[in-house]
Amino acid sequence: MTKQLGGGDPAPPATQAPPGTPLAAGPDAAEPHTDRLRYLDAATRRIARGMNLDETLHELCRAAVPAFTDTAFVHLYAPLPVGDESGAAPGVLRLRSADRVSPRDPEARGSGPPPADPYAVPAAEVVTPAADGLLSKLLQDGCPVFANTPGLTSAAAELLGATSAPAVPAGRRLIIAPLHGRSHVLGSAVLIRGPGRPEFTDDDLIVASQLATHTALGLEKAMLYEREAAIADTLQRTMLPPSLPEPPGVRLASRYLPSSRTAQVGGDWYDAIPLPGNRVALVIGDVMGHSMTSAAIMGQLRTSVQTLAGLDLPPDEVLHHLDEQAVRLGSEHTATCLYAMYDPVQQRLLVSSAGHLPPVLLHPDGRAEVLQVPPGAPIGVGSGGFESVETHAPAGATLLLYTDGLVESRDSDVLAGVEALRARLRAASSGSAPPALEKLCDEALGALGAGGRDDDIALLAARFEGILPETVAYWYMAPRPQTAGQARRLTRRTLGHWGLESLVEATELMVSEVVANAVRFASRPITLRLLCTDVLRCEVGDDSPIVPRMRHARLSDEGGRGLFLVDQLARSWGATRVSTGKVVWFEQPLPDAPTDG
Structure with a gap:
């Protein structure tokens, strides 16, 4: 995939000439080095801002064009090597990003006459370097070079997709800068100057080397971040129920959305457990923190809840034994948990909470009620004191259990978030017929489903149908x-x-x-x-x-x-x-x- 980036940053101020600008020798001969250091400091900080591959390459191009070069494009190996794994190096380079100044931009072009079209230098979409070819050796070596010798010109021609070496800009106008990570070659950056500005110098090779090094490190950081995020998400989902049961008298739906601001696995979980007598236990919990430890504790607590549910204990007894188990585990992490038990024959609901947010009961007539459940202390505190409350759960009612990521944000407190959730559910049920359960879950998520979440979100919805x-x-x-x-x-x-x-x-x-x-x-x-x-x-x-x-x-x-x-x-x-x-x-x-x- 090629990402074309339009335009670059404006040229640096006249008091701070970009690298490659002719500077007079004399008493101020040290000034060019100062300018290069200032430029590199700004450029490398900009490149470091990228959080993924495309952002990192975008920042490289914006830092390089037009301050350092007129054209820049990057090829990356496909697939990209990640981590320390060994094996045969990938043999295909694909164009990933490109940027160039406009020939109509006199400020970026300089004072020379407008060239015919020196900025429309093409880039090969796909390059397959020979394993023992000059381009492969150049990338493995890791040092930027000018493409002004016959051998290097042919390597540049491969990256340009040119059929002959003469298509490569003559002189010191093209730099091939390998993107060399800690353990692997990731690809190459090609930097080209048109005839309207000075050729590259030896000092510019040092600048190109720094740009390439920081870009490669940024790419590795982005790849590792994406891999860790994928692993964390996979781990979290394997600890959640692969599917919900289908007990008689109740329909179930769920949602789980990981945080969009961290790659670490969270401790949110939900469960639905069939019980004797056609009853069903509805559980939701949240271990404090985002770490592998939080995920491990979540797995332990979820297993303990399933075991305790099989003993057919009332909700407050389940939470009492769960709290004792958490104290025996000796972890400093605490967790909130809400345990509800629904009986479809008697159409009643027993609920007990360990510091968790109250559930919302959507009545058949559209009323949305926040159930008043004694909050109790979080699991792991060891203070006990849990209480079960009973409420009527008529056929057609819907119970919504959720974690704090759904209702808490930096812009509003929890109580305001719960009230906003209740309002969304009430609005979703204002029609003549109750909304489908899956649609109701989407309405409960609201705009949070689109991203920008500070915390994980777990959601469990139960539509009560009862048994005659x-x-x-x-x-x-x-x-x-x-x-x-x-x-x-x-x-x-x-x-x-x-x-x-x-x-x-x-x-x-x-x-x-x-x-x-x-x-x-x-x-x-x-x-x-x-x-x-x-x-x-x-x-x-x-x-x-x-x-x-x-x-x-x-x-x-x-x-x-x-x-x-x-x-x-x-x-x-x-x-x-x-x-x-x-x-x-x-x-x-x-x-x-x-x-x-």
Whole structure:
């Protein structure tokens, strides 16, 4: 890709002649050296401002044209070598940037007569130097040279895309300056003066060398910055859920935007964790700081939250144990976290916060409410004191969890940012129908999605749909030998009521086996729950923490075949430890809906 840069900076003031301007000898003979030092100081500081490849080359051209040369263009190897990796050097140079003064600009051109068109010197778009050719050796050597000898003129002709050496400007009017980094050759800069100004001098080679050296270092800095940013972004995304679950009764969407002002990985994370009873845990957190340590702590906390969620603890208990775990890790980093638990059957929401920003609940009628959740202390402080609050979560409502990067900036405080977020959500829901969840996430981000972010942004949105009570059946049963038969009768009657007669036989058999296994270990009433959504799900809970394992029974065994049968008949099954014991569940696909005709 070639980036054509229009025009350059105006010529330096008359009191500060650019390098290459004829200066008289005499008592002030030291003045040219002072001018060159001043020019190099300004030029190298300008080149150092570039934050990426194009910016660095842009600043080189603006510093060189017209103060030092009339035309400048740069070829870079493709691909560019990065770091200390070794291997075969790339063999292709591609034109990356070019700039030249206008022939109609008398101030830039000087006092001489206008030449025919000395500034329209072409540059080759692609150059493939021979591995043992003069151009390759010149670039490897790393020293700027004049292209005024037969061999060097042919090397310059390659860069100009010329078919013959005579097309190269005669005399000391073209400098080839290799861009030599710490470990690799990155490319070359070609500097050309037209006939309307003096030829380059030996001192100008030193200037060109300094310009090329600082440009090469700037290019390496930019490449390393871009690589570190890509690695950090990849690392961050691998620590986030690759996809969100699809639990019944709720739809989920998320966004993650890394900071645009740092290449370091952040500690923002979100998660959605299915729980027994068709509930779902919604989690968002933010480890303080931007570093690999922050990312590592984030990974540890996210894993701990997933483990604690599997125990089916209330939100405040999850945060309490998470805080204890963070204190045991002994890190000086703290984190904020918000843990919400949604029950689609009862349509209720339990929320607890550890110093995190309050979530926003968008009601079906368009009202946007900032939930009042006791903030608690951040994770890692060790003070505990977390509280859970319960609120109604009607079907059609949307909960938005977010990190502070969404609402905090240098121009406004957090409270103003939360209020602005609430206003955006309310405006997005002002129509007759609620906006699609993905569109709502985009509206929540607003202009922040376009860049200029001071901090990472994590966003998790949940649209509550609920589960109709008539699709759920729930019973408590005493742990007695007769309970398995009772469970079969209840299952048969319920499936008949739901019109699922084709599933009765297999479901009865599996319910009987799972309930019989629960009766063996339970000391308190067991629970049986049937749920009909997009699948038929059965859950059997008891107070024993012993999780059943499937094994192949021998011919002489009287039992041990129950879970084997479940494994063969169910589409999926599993067992989950909870705070009150365990839950064994299995799922079956619903029969195909009848077709017309």
